[in-house]
Amino acid sequence: MDPTKIGIDQDFFLKTFAALAEIGRDPNGQGYQRLAWSRAEREAHRWFRNQSEQLGFEVWTDHAGNSFADFSPLADSEVPALTIGSHLDTVPYGGAFDGGLGVVAALTAAKAIRDSGVPFKRPLRVAAFTDEEGPRFGTGLLGSKAVSGALDMDLVRQAQDVDGIRLQDAMAEFGCDLESLPLVRQTLKRFYGYIELHIEQGPRLERAGLPLAAVTAVTGIRQIRLTFQGKSNHAGTTPKEDRQNTLRAAAETIAQFSAYVDATDNLVANPGRVQVHPNATNVVPGETRLDWDIRSPDPQLLDQATRKLAQLAQAASAPFHIVSEDKIFHDVPPCPLNEKWTGIIEASAKVLNLPITRLVSWAGHDAGVLGRVIPSAMIFVPSRDGISHAPEEFSSDAAMLEGTRLLTQTTLAILTERRAE
Protein backbone atom coordinates (compact mmCIF):
# COMPACT_ATOMS: atom_id res chain seq x y z
CA MET A 1 0.00 0.00 0.00
CA ASP A 2 0.95 3.62 -0.42
CA PRO A 3 2.60 4.62 2.85
CA THR A 4 1.71 8.33 2.37
CA LYS A 5 0.46 9.77 5.64
CA ILE A 6 -2.58 11.96 5.38
CA GLY A 7 -3.49 14.64 7.93
CA ILE A 8 -6.96 15.57 9.15
CA ASP A 9 -8.50 18.91 10.12
CA GLN A 10 -8.83 18.45 13.91
CA ASP A 11 -10.73 21.70 14.40
CA PHE A 12 -13.25 20.69 11.77
CA PHE A 13 -13.79 17.34 13.52
CA LEU A 14 -14.24 18.90 16.98
CA LYS A 15 -16.52 21.71 15.80
CA THR A 16 -18.64 19.37 13.69
CA PHE A 17 -18.94 16.85 16.51
CA ALA A 18 -19.98 19.64 18.90
CA ALA A 19 -22.58 20.91 16.41
CA LEU A 20 -24.18 17.47 16.02
CA ALA A 21 -24.16 17.08 19.82
CA GLU A 22 -26.58 20.05 20.01
CA ILE A 23 -29.30 18.08 18.23
CA GLY A 24 -31.77 15.94 20.18
CA ARG A 25 -30.46 16.52 23.68
CA ASP A 26 -32.84 15.20 26.35
CA PRO A 27 -34.65 18.23 27.87
CA ASN A 28 -33.79 17.02 31.39
CA GLY A 29 -30.11 16.60 30.63
CA GLN A 30 -30.36 12.80 30.44
CA GLY A 31 -28.34 12.25 27.27
CA TYR A 32 -30.00 12.16 23.84
CA GLN A 33 -33.42 11.39 22.40
CA ARG A 34 -32.73 11.07 18.68
CA LEU A 35 -35.07 8.13 18.17
CA ALA A 36 -35.70 6.85 14.66
CA TRP A 37 -38.17 8.98 12.69
CA SER A 38 -38.42 11.51 15.48
CA ARG A 39 -38.11 15.21 14.77
CA ALA A 40 -34.62 15.17 16.33
CA GLU A 41 -33.35 12.32 14.15
CA ARG A 42 -34.72 13.98 11.00
CA GLU A 43 -33.14 17.27 12.10
CA ALA A 44 -29.79 15.47 12.46
CA HIS A 45 -30.14 14.17 8.89
CA ARG A 46 -30.98 17.66 7.60
CA TRP A 47 -27.93 18.97 9.46
CA PHE A 48 -25.78 16.23 7.88
CA ARG A 49 -26.97 17.11 4.37
CA ASN A 50 -26.31 20.82 4.97
CA GLN A 51 -22.80 20.12 6.26
CA SER A 52 -22.12 17.91 3.26
CA GLU A 53 -23.38 20.53 0.79
CA GLN A 54 -21.17 23.14 2.43
CA LEU A 55 -18.22 20.79 1.84
CA GLY A 56 -19.17 20.64 -1.82
CA PHE A 57 -20.34 17.00 -1.80
CA GLU A 58 -23.27 15.79 -3.85
CA VAL A 59 -26.12 14.98 -1.47
CA TRP A 60 -28.86 12.40 -2.03
CA THR A 61 -31.38 10.42 0.02
CA ASP A 62 -33.31 7.20 -0.50
CA HIS A 63 -36.76 5.85 0.39
CA ALA A 64 -35.45 4.52 3.73
CA GLY A 65 -34.54 8.04 4.86
CA ASN A 66 -30.79 7.33 4.60
CA SER A 67 -28.67 10.39 3.73
CA PHE A 68 -25.59 10.23 1.52
CA ALA A 69 -22.87 12.66 0.41
CA ASP A 70 -20.77 11.74 -2.64
CA PHE A 71 -17.46 12.98 -3.92
CA SER A 72 -16.50 11.54 -7.29
CA PRO A 73 -13.29 12.57 -9.05
CA LEU A 74 -14.18 10.26 -11.96
CA ALA A 75 -15.98 11.08 -15.19
CA ASP A 76 -17.80 7.75 -14.90
CA SER A 77 -20.33 8.22 -12.10
CA GLU A 78 -21.49 4.58 -12.39
CA VAL A 79 -18.39 3.28 -10.58
CA PRO A 80 -19.50 1.97 -7.15
CA ALA A 81 -18.40 4.21 -4.27
CA LEU A 82 -16.38 3.28 -1.23
CA THR A 83 -18.73 4.29 1.58
CA ILE A 84 -17.80 5.39 5.09
CA GLY A 85 -20.19 6.46 7.86
CA SER A 86 -22.54 5.31 10.61
CA HIS A 87 -25.97 6.31 11.99
CA LEU A 88 -27.51 9.42 13.56
CA ASP A 89 -30.28 7.92 15.70
CA THR A 90 -29.83 7.11 19.40
CA VAL A 91 -31.59 4.87 21.91
CA PRO A 92 -33.76 6.70 24.49
CA TYR A 93 -31.41 8.43 26.96
CA GLY A 94 -28.49 7.49 24.70
CA GLY A 95 -25.13 9.17 24.22
CA ALA A 96 -23.59 11.50 21.63
CA PHE A 97 -20.87 9.07 20.56
CA ASP A 98 -22.69 5.93 19.38
CA GLY A 99 -23.21 6.56 15.65
CA GLY A 100 -22.43 10.28 15.80
CA LEU A 101 -18.69 9.65 15.99
CA GLY A 102 -18.74 7.50 12.85
CA VAL A 103 -20.65 10.08 10.80
CA VAL A 104 -18.53 13.08 11.87
CA ALA A 105 -15.30 11.08 11.41
CA ALA A 106 -16.43 10.06 7.92
CA LEU A 107 -17.12 13.70 6.96
CA THR A 108 -13.69 14.66 8.33
CA ALA A 109 -11.99 11.82 6.41
CA ALA A 110 -13.77 12.65 3.15
CA LYS A 111 -12.82 16.32 3.47
CA ALA A 112 -9.17 15.42 4.19
CA ILE A 113 -8.92 13.03 1.26
CA ARG A 114 -10.65 15.44 -1.13
CA ASP A 115 -8.44 18.34 -0.01
CA SER A 116 -5.24 16.27 -0.25
CA GLY A 117 -5.57 16.08 -4.02
CA VAL A 118 -4.37 12.46 -3.96
CA PRO A 119 -5.64 10.80 -7.16
CA PHE A 120 -8.03 7.98 -6.34
CA LYS A 121 -9.74 5.37 -8.41
CA ARG A 122 -13.22 5.22 -6.93
CA PRO A 123 -15.89 7.66 -5.79
CA LEU A 124 -16.09 8.27 -2.07
CA ARG A 125 -19.39 8.40 -0.16
CA VAL A 126 -20.31 9.41 3.38
CA ALA A 127 -23.40 7.63 4.74
CA ALA A 128 -25.79 8.37 7.59
CA PHE A 129 -28.07 5.36 7.97
CA THR A 130 -31.48 5.63 9.57
CA ASP A 131 -33.05 3.62 12.44
CA GLU A 132 -29.94 1.63 13.34
CA GLU A 133 -30.86 1.26 17.01
CA GLY A 134 -34.41 0.00 16.67
CA PRO A 135 -35.92 0.46 20.16
CA ARG A 136 -38.77 2.68 18.94
CA PHE A 137 -40.31 0.38 16.32
CA GLY A 138 -38.46 -2.87 17.03
CA THR A 139 -37.03 -2.58 13.53
CA GLY A 140 -33.31 -1.78 13.93
CA LEU A 141 -30.66 -1.59 11.18
CA LEU A 142 -33.54 -0.51 8.94
CA GLY A 143 -31.55 1.80 6.67
CA SER A 144 -28.69 -0.62 5.97
CA LYS A 145 -31.08 -3.58 5.67
CA ALA A 146 -33.03 -1.68 3.02
CA VAL A 147 -29.82 -1.07 1.03
CA SER A 148 -28.70 -4.70 1.33
CA GLY A 149 -32.16 -6.13 0.56
CA ALA A 150 -32.51 -7.83 3.96
CA LEU A 151 -35.70 -6.10 5.15
CA ASP A 152 -38.61 -8.23 6.32
CA MET A 153 -41.51 -6.19 4.87
CA ASP A 154 -44.15 -8.04 6.94
CA LEU A 155 -42.42 -6.99 10.17
CA VAL A 156 -41.90 -3.44 8.90
CA ARG A 157 -45.58 -3.11 7.95
CA GLN A 158 -46.68 -4.20 11.44
CA ALA A 159 -44.16 -2.03 13.27
CA GLN A 160 -45.51 0.54 15.74
CA ASP A 161 -44.11 2.37 18.75
CA VAL A 162 -45.39 2.33 22.37
CA ASP A 163 -47.75 5.22 21.59
CA GLY A 164 -49.36 3.18 18.83
CA ILE A 165 -47.81 5.30 16.06
CA ARG A 166 -47.23 3.09 13.04
CA LEU A 167 -43.80 3.18 11.39
CA GLN A 168 -45.63 3.80 8.14
CA ASP A 169 -47.17 7.03 9.50
CA ALA A 170 -43.95 8.19 11.19
CA MET A 171 -42.15 7.78 7.85
CA ALA A 172 -44.93 9.52 5.92
CA GLU A 173 -44.64 12.55 8.19
CA PHE A 174 -41.16 13.07 6.73
CA GLY A 175 -42.14 12.30 3.13
CA CYS A 176 -41.03 8.64 3.03
CA ASP A 177 -43.31 5.91 1.73
CA LEU A 178 -42.96 2.58 3.55
CA GLU A 179 -44.11 0.59 0.51
CA SER A 180 -41.18 2.06 -1.48
CA LEU A 181 -38.61 0.50 0.91
CA PRO A 182 -37.95 -2.54 -1.35
CA LEU A 183 -36.83 -0.11 -4.10
CA VAL A 184 -33.85 0.98 -1.96
CA ARG A 185 -32.12 -2.29 -2.79
CA GLN A 186 -31.64 -1.08 -6.36
CA THR A 187 -29.00 1.36 -5.06
CA LEU A 188 -26.79 -1.48 -3.75
CA LYS A 189 -24.89 -1.60 -7.06
CA ARG A 190 -23.67 1.93 -6.29
CA PHE A 191 -21.83 0.69 -3.15
CA TYR A 192 -18.35 -0.83 -3.47
CA GLY A 193 -17.75 -1.44 0.21
CA TYR A 194 -18.33 0.04 3.66
CA ILE A 195 -16.06 1.12 6.52
CA GLU A 196 -17.44 2.24 9.90
CA LEU A 197 -15.68 3.83 12.84
CA HIS A 198 -17.57 3.24 16.11
CA ILE A 199 -17.12 3.37 19.85
CA GLU A 200 -16.37 -0.07 21.29
CA GLN A 201 -19.33 -0.04 23.75
CA GLY A 202 -17.39 -2.38 26.02
CA PRO A 203 -14.35 -2.19 28.34
CA ARG A 204 -11.84 -4.36 26.47
CA LEU A 205 -9.75 -1.62 24.79
CA GLU A 206 -9.66 0.55 27.91
CA ARG A 207 -8.59 -2.41 30.08
CA ALA A 208 -5.88 -3.38 27.61
CA GLY A 209 -4.67 0.24 27.46
CA LEU A 210 -5.01 0.22 23.66
CA PRO A 211 -6.41 3.06 21.51
CA LEU A 212 -7.77 1.09 18.55
CA ALA A 213 -9.18 -2.21 17.32
CA ALA A 214 -9.82 -3.70 13.91
CA VAL A 215 -13.10 -5.61 14.16
CA THR A 216 -12.94 -9.14 12.76
CA ALA A 217 -16.65 -10.03 12.92
CA VAL A 218 -20.00 -8.70 14.05
CA THR A 219 -21.74 -11.15 16.33
CA GLY A 220 -24.80 -13.17 15.43
CA ILE A 221 -27.78 -12.54 17.72
CA ARG A 222 -30.45 -15.15 18.38
CA GLN A 223 -33.35 -14.57 20.75
CA ILE A 224 -35.23 -17.61 21.97
CA ARG A 225 -38.40 -17.91 24.04
CA LEU A 226 -38.78 -20.96 26.26
CA THR A 227 -42.36 -21.65 27.34
CA PHE A 228 -42.83 -24.00 30.31
CA GLN A 229 -46.38 -25.34 30.58
CA GLY A 230 -47.59 -26.89 33.84
CA LYS A 231 -50.64 -26.44 36.05
CA SER A 232 -51.48 -23.62 38.45
CA ASN A 233 -52.62 -24.78 41.86
CA HIS A 234 -52.76 -23.86 45.55
CA ALA A 235 -49.34 -23.03 47.05
CA GLY A 236 -50.14 -24.73 50.37
CA THR A 237 -52.44 -27.68 49.73
CA THR A 238 -50.88 -29.18 46.60
CA PRO A 239 -48.75 -32.23 47.56
CA LYS A 240 -45.06 -31.71 46.79
CA GLU A 241 -44.96 -34.52 44.22
CA ASP A 242 -47.93 -33.00 42.33
CA ARG A 243 -46.53 -29.48 41.94
CA GLN A 244 -45.97 -28.58 38.27
CA ASN A 245 -43.95 -25.49 39.14
CA THR A 246 -42.86 -23.96 35.82
CA LEU A 247 -40.82 -21.20 37.45
CA ARG A 248 -38.60 -23.78 39.18
CA ALA A 249 -37.98 -25.50 35.82
CA ALA A 250 -37.10 -22.10 34.30
CA ALA A 251 -34.75 -21.29 37.20
CA GLU A 252 -33.01 -24.66 36.81
CA THR A 253 -32.61 -24.01 33.08
CA ILE A 254 -31.06 -20.59 33.80
CA ALA A 255 -28.52 -22.18 36.17
CA GLN A 256 -27.64 -25.09 33.86
CA PHE A 257 -27.42 -23.17 30.58
CA SER A 258 -25.49 -20.29 32.17
CA ALA A 259 -22.88 -22.79 33.43
CA TYR A 260 -22.56 -24.19 29.90
CA VAL A 261 -22.17 -20.67 28.44
CA ASP A 262 -19.59 -19.68 31.09
CA ALA A 263 -17.51 -22.71 30.10
CA THR A 264 -17.73 -22.01 26.34
CA ASP A 265 -15.47 -19.51 24.54
CA ASN A 266 -16.93 -17.17 21.92
CA LEU A 267 -20.46 -17.43 23.31
CA VAL A 268 -22.51 -15.16 25.58
CA ALA A 269 -26.12 -15.55 26.70
CA ASN A 270 -28.49 -13.46 28.75
CA PRO A 271 -31.72 -14.59 30.39
CA GLY A 272 -33.31 -11.14 30.19
CA ARG A 273 -37.07 -11.49 30.54
CA VAL A 274 -39.38 -13.75 32.53
CA GLN A 275 -43.17 -13.75 32.45
CA VAL A 276 -44.77 -15.86 35.15
CA HIS A 277 -48.45 -16.82 35.18
CA PRO A 278 -50.41 -16.05 37.26
CA ASN A 279 -47.51 -14.31 39.06
CA ALA A 280 -49.07 -14.65 42.51
CA THR A 281 -47.21 -15.50 45.69
CA ASN A 282 -49.66 -18.16 46.85
CA VAL A 283 -50.15 -19.93 43.51
CA VAL A 284 -47.92 -22.60 41.94
CA PRO A 285 -47.04 -20.90 38.62
CA GLY A 286 -48.65 -22.90 35.79
CA GLU A 287 -46.85 -21.14 32.96
CA THR A 288 -43.48 -19.41 32.66
CA ARG A 289 -42.02 -17.76 29.59
CA LEU A 290 -38.26 -17.17 29.63
CA ASP A 291 -36.57 -15.11 26.90
CA TRP A 292 -32.86 -15.55 26.07
CA ASP A 293 -30.49 -13.43 24.03
CA ILE A 294 -27.65 -15.64 22.74
CA ARG A 295 -24.69 -14.22 20.80
CA SER A 296 -21.71 -15.68 18.97
CA PRO A 297 -19.64 -14.76 15.90
CA ASP A 298 -19.64 -18.50 15.08
CA PRO A 299 -22.85 -19.76 13.38
CA GLN A 300 -22.19 -23.40 14.36
CA LEU A 301 -21.75 -22.42 17.98
CA LEU A 302 -25.08 -20.56 17.87
CA ASP A 303 -26.83 -23.68 16.55
CA GLN A 304 -25.09 -25.87 19.11
CA ALA A 305 -26.12 -23.52 21.94
CA THR A 306 -29.72 -23.45 20.66
CA ARG A 307 -29.91 -27.26 20.79
CA LYS A 308 -28.27 -27.33 24.22
CA LEU A 309 -30.79 -24.82 25.59
CA ALA A 310 -33.75 -26.90 24.37
CA GLN A 311 -32.24 -30.10 25.86
CA LEU A 312 -31.57 -28.47 29.22
CA ALA A 313 -35.08 -26.98 29.33
CA GLN A 314 -36.57 -30.43 28.72
CA ALA A 315 -34.33 -32.04 31.32
CA ALA A 316 -35.28 -29.36 33.87
CA SER A 317 -38.99 -29.87 33.11
CA ALA A 318 -39.10 -33.64 33.51
CA PRO A 319 -39.03 -33.81 37.35
CA PHE A 320 -42.03 -31.45 37.46
CA HIS A 321 -44.01 -33.31 34.79
CA ILE A 322 -44.28 -30.20 32.65
CA VAL A 323 -43.50 -29.56 28.98
CA SER A 324 -41.20 -26.98 27.48
CA GLU A 325 -41.23 -25.42 24.04
CA ASP A 326 -38.54 -23.31 22.39
CA LYS A 327 -39.08 -20.75 19.67
CA ILE A 328 -36.59 -18.42 17.94
CA PHE A 329 -38.22 -15.00 17.63
CA HIS A 330 -35.28 -12.90 16.45
CA ASP A 331 -32.30 -14.15 14.46
CA VAL A 332 -29.45 -12.12 12.97
CA PRO A 333 -26.66 -14.28 11.52
CA PRO A 334 -23.04 -13.52 12.45
CA CYS A 335 -21.10 -11.49 9.88
CA PRO A 336 -17.37 -11.99 9.39
CA LEU A 337 -15.85 -8.71 8.18
CA ASN A 338 -13.54 -8.51 5.15
CA GLU A 339 -10.18 -10.04 6.10
CA LYS A 340 -8.18 -8.16 3.52
CA TRP A 341 -9.62 -4.85 4.67
CA THR A 342 -9.02 -5.73 8.32
CA GLY A 343 -5.39 -6.20 7.27
CA ILE A 344 -5.44 -2.79 5.55
CA ILE A 345 -6.71 -1.21 8.79
CA GLU A 346 -3.79 -2.79 10.67
CA ALA A 347 -1.26 -1.71 8.02
CA SER A 348 -2.70 1.83 8.12
CA ALA A 349 -2.34 1.91 11.92
CA LYS A 350 1.29 0.96 11.42
CA VAL A 351 1.79 3.86 8.98
CA LEU A 352 0.38 6.16 11.69
CA ASN A 353 2.45 4.47 14.38
CA LEU A 354 -0.67 3.61 16.42
CA PRO A 355 -1.00 0.35 18.37
CA ILE A 356 -3.98 -1.78 17.40
CA THR A 357 -5.59 -5.10 18.33
CA ARG A 358 -8.33 -7.29 16.86
CA LEU A 359 -11.77 -7.62 18.47
CA VAL A 360 -15.13 -9.23 17.75
CA SER A 361 -18.09 -6.86 18.02
CA TRP A 362 -20.68 -8.24 20.46
CA ALA A 363 -23.13 -5.49 19.45
CA GLY A 364 -24.94 -5.28 16.11
CA HIS A 365 -23.91 -2.63 13.53
CA ASP A 366 -24.78 -1.48 10.00
CA ALA A 367 -21.41 -2.98 8.95
CA GLY A 368 -22.71 -6.38 10.10
CA VAL A 369 -25.65 -6.05 7.66
CA LEU A 370 -23.76 -4.55 4.71
CA GLY A 371 -20.85 -6.96 5.30
CA ARG A 372 -23.08 -9.79 4.05
CA VAL A 373 -23.36 -8.23 0.59
CA ILE A 374 -20.30 -5.96 0.10
CA PRO A 375 -16.76 -5.90 1.59
CA SER A 376 -17.02 -4.21 5.00
CA ALA A 377 -14.69 -3.33 7.84
CA MET A 378 -14.90 -1.66 11.24
CA ILE A 379 -12.64 0.27 13.60
CA PHE A 380 -13.28 0.63 17.36
CA VAL A 381 -12.10 3.32 19.77
CA PRO A 382 -12.33 2.92 23.57
CA SER A 383 -15.49 3.70 25.54
CA ARG A 384 -14.85 5.11 29.02
CA ASP A 385 -15.73 2.46 31.64
CA GLY A 386 -17.21 0.41 28.78
CA ILE A 387 -20.50 2.34 29.05
CA SER A 388 -22.81 3.06 26.10
CA HIS A 389 -26.55 3.47 25.42
CA ALA A 390 -26.56 5.73 28.49
CA PRO A 391 -26.01 9.43 29.24
CA GLU A 392 -22.57 8.52 30.71
CA GLU A 393 -21.35 7.27 27.31
CA PHE A 394 -18.00 8.97 26.61
CA SER A 395 -14.88 8.76 24.44
CA SER A 396 -12.13 11.36 24.70
CA ASP A 397 -11.31 13.85 21.92
CA ALA A 398 -7.87 12.23 21.65
CA ALA A 399 -9.40 8.76 21.19
CA MET A 400 -11.89 10.00 18.60
CA LEU A 401 -9.21 11.87 16.67
CA GLU A 402 -6.96 8.80 16.58
CA GLY A 403 -9.87 6.75 15.27
CA THR A 404 -10.64 9.41 12.66
CA ARG A 405 -6.99 9.43 11.54
CA LEU A 406 -7.05 5.68 11.13
CA LEU A 407 -10.36 5.77 9.25
CA THR A 408 -8.91 8.41 6.91
CA GLN A 409 -5.68 6.48 6.30
CA THR A 410 -7.55 3.20 5.69
CA THR A 411 -10.06 4.85 3.35
CA LEU A 412 -7.25 6.41 1.36
CA ALA A 413 -5.43 3.05 1.09
CA ILE A 414 -8.55 1.36 -0.32
CA LEU A 415 -9.43 4.27 -2.62
CA THR A 416 -5.98 4.26 -4.19
CA GLU A 417 -5.90 0.47 -4.72
CA ARG A 418 -5.89 -0.55 -8.35
CA ARG A 419 -9.39 -1.39 -9.60
CA ALA A 420 -9.76 -5.01 -10.69
CA GLU A 421 -12.67 -4.57 -13.13
Ligand SMILES: [Zn+2]
Ligand atom coordinates in the same frame (compact mmCIF):
# COMPACT_ATOMS: atom_id res chain seq x y z
ZN1 LIG B 1 -24.11 2.44 16.88
